[in-house]
Amino acid sequence: MSSAEAVRATSSALLDKKFAPANRNMAQTLRWLVLFAGGVLMVMPIAYMISTSLKWPHEVYNVNLIPDEPTLDNYLFVLEDGRFYMWFINSGIIATLTTISNLLFDSLVGYTLCKFRFPGRTLVFVAILSTLMIPTEMLVIPWYLMSQSFGWLDSYWGIMFPGLMTGFGTFLMKQFFESVPDDFIEAARIDGLNELQIWWTVAMPLVKPALAALAIFVFLGNWTAFLWPLIVTNSTEMYTIPVGLSGFGDEADVAWELIMTGAAISTIPTLIVFLIFQRFIIRGVVMAGLKG
Amino acid sequence: MANLALRNLVKTYGQTEVLHSISLDVEDGEFVVFVGPSGCGKSTTLRLIAGLEEVSSGAIMIGDREVNNLEPKERDIAMVFQNYAIYPHMTVKKNIAFGLRSSKASKVDKEARIQEVAGILDMVELLDRKPSQLSGGQRQRVAIGRAMVRDPAVFLFDEPLSNLDAQLRTQMRLEIKKLHQRVGNTIVFVTHDQVEAMTMADRIVVMKDGHIQQVGTPEEVYHSPANSFVARFIGAPSMNLLPAELSAEGLTLAGKVLDAGRWAASPVGKVLLGVRPNDLYIDEIRPLFEGRVSLREPLGSETLIYVETEHGEVIARADGRMPPEVGATIGLGARTEDLHLFDAASGVSLS
Ligand SMILES: Nc1ncnc2c1ncn2[C@@H]1O[C@H](COP(=O)(O)OP(=O)(O)OP(=O)(O)O)[C@@H](O)[C@H]1O
Ligand SMILES: [Mg+2]
Numbered sequence: 001m002s003s004a005e006a007v008r009a010t011s012s013a014l015l016d017k018k019f020a021p022a023n024r025n026m027a028q029t030l031r032w033l034v035l036f037a038g039g040v041l042m043v044m045p046i047a048y049m050i051s052t053s054l055k056w057p058h059e060v061y062n063v064n065l066i067p068d069e070p071t072l073d074n075y076l077f078v079l080e081d082g083r084f085y086m087w088f089i090n091s092g093i094i095a096t097l098t099t100i101s102n103l104l105f106d107s108l109v110g111y112t113l114c115k116f117r118f119p120g121r122t123l124v125f126v127a128i129l130s131t132l133m134i135p136t137e138m139l140v141i142p143w144y145l146m147s148q149s150f151g152w153l154d155s156y157w158g159i160m161f162p163g164l165m166t167g168f169g170t171f172l173m174k175q176f177f178e179s180v181p182d183d184f185i186e187a188a189r190i191d192g193l194n195e196l197q198i199w200w201t202v203a204m205p206l207v208k209p210a211l212a213a214l215a216i217f218v219f220l221g222n223w224t225a226f227l228w229p230l231i232v233t234n235s236t237e238m239y240t241i242p243v244g245l246s247g248f249g250d251e252a253d254v255a256w257e258l259i260m261t262g263a264a265i266s267t268i269p270t271l272i273v274f275l276i277f278q279r280f281i282i283r284g285v286v287m288a289g290l291k292g
Numbered sequence: 293m294a295n296l297a298l299r300n301l302v303k304t305y306g307q308t309e310v311l312h313s314i315s316l317d318v319e320d321g322e323f324v325v326f327v328g329p330s331g332c333g334k335s336t337t338l339r340l341i342a343g344l345e346e347v348s349s350g351a352i353m354i355g356d357r358e359v360n361n362l363e364p365k366e367r368d369i370a371m372v373f374q375n376y377a378i379y380p381h382m383t384v385k386k387n388i389a390f391g392l393r394s395s396k397a398s399k400v401d402k403e404a405r406i407q408e409v410a411g412i413l414d415m416v417e418l419l420d421r422k423p424s425q426l427s428g429g430q431r432q433r434v435a436i437g438r439a440m441v442r443d444p445a446v447f448l449f450d451e452p453l454s455n456l457d458a459q460l461r462t463q464m465r466l467e468i469k470k471l472h473q474r475v476g477n478t479i480v481f482v483t484h485d486q487v488e489a490m491t492m493a494d495r496i497v498v499m500k501d502g503h504i505q506q507v508g509t510p511e512e513v514y515h516s517p518a519n520s521f522v523a524r525f526i527g528a529p530s531m532n533l534l535p536a537e538l539s540a541e542g543l544t545l546a547g548k549v550l551d552a553g554r555w556a557a558s559p560v561g562k563v564l565l566g567v568r569p570n571d572l573y574i575d576e577i578r579p580l581f582e583g584r585v586s587l588r589e590p591l592g593s594e595t596l597i598y599v600e601t602e603h604g605e606v607i608a609r610a611d612g613r614m615p616p617e618v619g620a621t622i623g624l625g626a627r628t629e630d631l632h633l634f635d636a637a638s639g640v641s642l643s
Contacts, residue, residue, distance in 0.1 A: 183377035186344050191438070192365035192394030205381040 046267075053261035060256045074261040083236060084262060087244035092269065094160055094229075094240060095222040101164040102218045103211055109165070110173030111199050115185060125174070131167035140231055147232055158232045159240065163222055169214050176210035177203060212280035219273045223266070241266045294355030294368070294445040295320045296341065296478055301350035303336055303502075310336055311502045313350065318446075318480065318495075323472050326482045327489035328499035329525070334482040337499075338448050341480060342371050354445055365394055370439035371448040375455060376431045378423050384434050385410075385419040391441040409441045412474070429460045436468070440475065449481040453488065465491055486526050490514065498522045520639035523566050523632060529596060532572075534581075534603040535636065536565040543633075545581070546602050553628050558642045566632035569596065572608035572624045574616065579623025581606065585616050599624065 052060060053074050055067045062068075078084050113125050143162050144153075152158035180203050188198045204211070226242040233239055239247070245262040248255045296318040303311040311333045318324050326334045339345045341352055343364035352359050359367045370391065378387045388409060392402050410416045413433045423431055432452060439447060449468075453461045469492050472479055483489055489496050490510045498505040498513060498521075506518035517523035517531075524530045537544040539560050542552040552558075567580075583601035595615035599606045599622065608624055616622050633642040 181375065181377065183373045183375055184379065186342075186364075187371070187373060187377040187438075188390075189344065190342060190364045190369065190371050191390050202379060205379075208381075 049260045049264055052257055053264045055257050057255065057257055074257050075265070078258060078261045078265065083239075083244060084241075084265075086237060087239050087241045088266065090156075090238065091223055091240040091242075091266070094156060095219050097156075098160050098163050098222045099215050099218045101160075102166060102169045103215060105165045106169030106214065107173040107177075107204060107207070107211065108199065109170045110175075111177050111203055113170070114174045114177035115180075115182070115203075128167045128170050132171070136227060140228055143228065144231055153232060154234045154238050156238075159229050159238070160222075162228060163218070163225070166218070169218065172214055173207065173210060176207045180206045209281045212277035215277050216274055220270055223270055294478065295322075295353075296446050296480065297351075297353040298337075298341075299351040299353070301337070301340060301352065302348045303333070303340060303345065304348045309348075309502065311340075314502075314504055316497060316504065316507065318478060321476045321478055323469075323479045323481065323492060323494045324497060325489040325493035325495075326480065326497045326499060327484065327486055327525070328505075330484060332499045333502040334484070334499055335450055338371070338450050338480060338482050341367075341446070342369055342448050343367050368445040369448055370442055370444040370446075371450065372432075372435045372439050372452045374451040376423075376435040376452075378431055378434045378438065380423050382422075383419065384415065384421050384423070384426070384437075387423070387434055388419075388437045388441050391438045395442065405441055409437050412440070412471070413437050428456050429464060432456065432464060433467075436471070440471075443475075443477070445478065447477050447479045449479065451483055452481075453483070454485070461488075468492065486528065490526070496526075498525060500525075516641070516643060517566075517632065518641055520564055520566065520634040520641075523634065523641075527568055529569050529607050531566045531568045531632070532606045533564045533566050533634070534606070536563050536633075537561070538563050538633070538642075550580075551628075555633050555642055558633070562636035563642065564634040564636050564639070566634060567626050567630060569607040570609045571626050571630035572606070573626070574608075574610065574622055575625025576623045578625060580625050582621060582623045585618050585620050585622060588615055588618055590615070 047065060051065050051067060054070045054072070055062075056069060056071060056073075059068060109128070113121060113128075139162065147153050147158045147161075152161065184202055184206070185198055188202045193201065224242060225240070226246070229240045230243045230246070233243060236244070236247075241262065245259045245266075248258040248262065298314050298316045301311055301314040302309065314333075314337060316324075326337060328334055336345065340347055341354075343359065343362060343366075347360050354367055354369070378384075379390070382390070385406060388406050389402065392405065395402065397405070406419075407416070410419055413436060415430065415433055415437070418426065418430060418434075423434065426434065432455075435452070452468075453464050456464060465488060468481075481488075481492060493510055495507060495509055496513050497507050500521055506513055506522045508516075508518075513522055513526050517526065520533055524533065534545065536546075537560075538552060538555060538558060541549050543550045543555065543563075543565070545565060572580075581599075581601045581603060583599040583606065585597050586600050586605070587598040589596040589598075590612060592612055594609050594612045597608050597610050597615060599608060601624075606624065610616060634640060635642060
């Protein structure tokens with residue numbers, strides 16, 4: 001997503017330079033070329049994923065995009081393997097619960113940091129922000145030790161707990177609550193709502209676009225999370241899709257065609273989530289445009 | 293319904309005191325307007341009454357209760373904000389119903405109340421719309437409806453009309469005044485527009501720098517301003533203030549000595565002579581001052597003329613059909629009863 005934005009930024013920067021009318025077409029062509037290159041860059045991995053999922057094992061290492069002998073065998077194999085459904089459900093439960101948790105708690109903390117003055121507010125905010133600077137790779141060992149001593153290894157809770165709230169989500173929500181005028185909150189206070197009700201009935205509906213964006217981020221992030229679920233789980237029943245898929249094949253050979261097949265199937269829920277929440281984002285923009 | 297009293301109200305933010313011991317009694321059913329320049333503490337006073345800010349010292353009484361430590365919802369007040377603060381994600385009806393959330397009334401009674409309020413504000417057919425589908429004036433009415441629906445003891449308005457265009461503002465001004473006559477609740481209304489204050493108020497409270505300058509009916513603050521600040525703030529165009537001196541001989545105005553008249557007994561010293569532009573008339577025989585017309589502002593029925601005198605610029609009103617030419621030298625006179633004198637140092641009226 002960010003590389004696409006970068007491409008667009010570059011191309012519009014190119015256009016902004018005042019081209020003489022004669023150069024107008026050149027500029028247009030250049031713009032399309034840059035966008036096209038960006039598009040290809042984005043689509044290629046997905047195209048290869050689908051292409052590989054349609055190949056026989058012996059053809060996997062051929063770079064051709066169109067399989068010589070396309071087959072749906074891989075799909076049959078993956079779908080007949082009962083474990084795949086198990087992982088699918090695991091991932092679904094974990095990503096959904098984590099998303100709900102983030103929507104609730106990130107916005108609750110973000111709202112508090114944004115709309116209340118209390119001693120230590122800045123300190124708390126800086127502390128939350130600073131968690132963004134620590135890479136996951138550095139955290140997995142403390143997380144693991146913690147899970148071990150609490151007995152959380154190989155459980156849903158163990159997989160989920162590090163991501164139930166995120167510094168990024170809190171920051172995002174805080175920034176969005178800045179755009180909610182204080183008057184709304186004060187009006188609700190006068191109307192007799194308590195602070196929790198104000199957050200829920202007044203502030204939250206006004207930041208729906210941000211919530212939708214956060215939901216997409218968190219869901220995708222957890223659906224595709226690999227490192228931590230790999231470390232914290234032991235039993236096949238607890239695997240998430242990425243962890244489970246990576247185990248396809250045997251020691252000697254990684255079965256890429258099966259992994260790609262599983263990956264292709266597992267993009268479907270992420271597409272659905274995106275399609276559902278994206279509408280809120282667009283509607284949010286429209287609503288803001290109408291307010292005058 | 294209830295009266296409202298402020299007793300030595302002080303508000304400080306950190307080290308800065310922004311309200312200095314404000315005291316005021318508002319009668320039950322009275323329409324009081326706070327007016328003053330930007331930053332004088334009008335909103336702060338209103339927010340203290342509403343309970344949105346904590347009082348630093350002093351007391352606020354609504355009815356016979358001291359409400360200092362009560363939550364806004366327990367104070368039996370309702371507030372209308374400058375930018376309406378109606379919730380964009382709710383329909384007009386839900387917005388109005390929001391004011392009833394904490395009420396214990398039955399569903400049927402609430403519904404009836406909503407319809408009644410919508411009827412009074414003439415927006416029954418708007419109930420199912422979203423705020424984004426309303427005009428500015430309609431949004432303001434929704435905000436008033438949400439405040440009205442609870443029938444609070446005191447209505448608080450913080451510059452509710454300043455986001456509307458001039459014509460709508462005049463219309464809403466009238467509507468709010470009519471509404472007050474109809475429902476009769478106590479109203480505290482904040483504005484920085486002295487015309488709004490004059491037209492709507494039973495009593496005007498003029499504020500400056502966190503102090504009350506004068507409390508009085510529109511006629512009182514206009515005809516007997518307590519000090520030179522009120523004199524200049526109320527009335528448009530502003531009252532002319534000219535340096536003069538009060539002495540044993542009389543009132544000296546740029547070398548000319550006038551009869552001290554009703555100020556004969558006032559302490560002598562430097563003073564400011566105040567006269568409103570519409571109390572000045574062209575008088576070539578015994579002019580108060582003379583000067584050259586430097587600018588004309590036609591307003592239709594009348595024309596404002598800016599006259600350069602030896603005391604400084606003076607604004608006067610002239611007949612719109614035959615105003616003096618720019619560049620002409622004219623004399624201006626005024627009746628003694630239309631003159632005001634203020635102490636030059638303190639600004640306090642000497643009347
Ligand atoms: N939260 C705050 N912290 C510090 N100072 C404040 C705060 N709120 C208001 N003030 C100060 O208090 C003074 C009075 O502000 P207030 O908002 O009451 O003015 P006002 O009369 O309503 O002006 P306006 O006509 O511009 O709305 C101002 O000098 C303002 O800077
Ligand atoms: Mg204000």
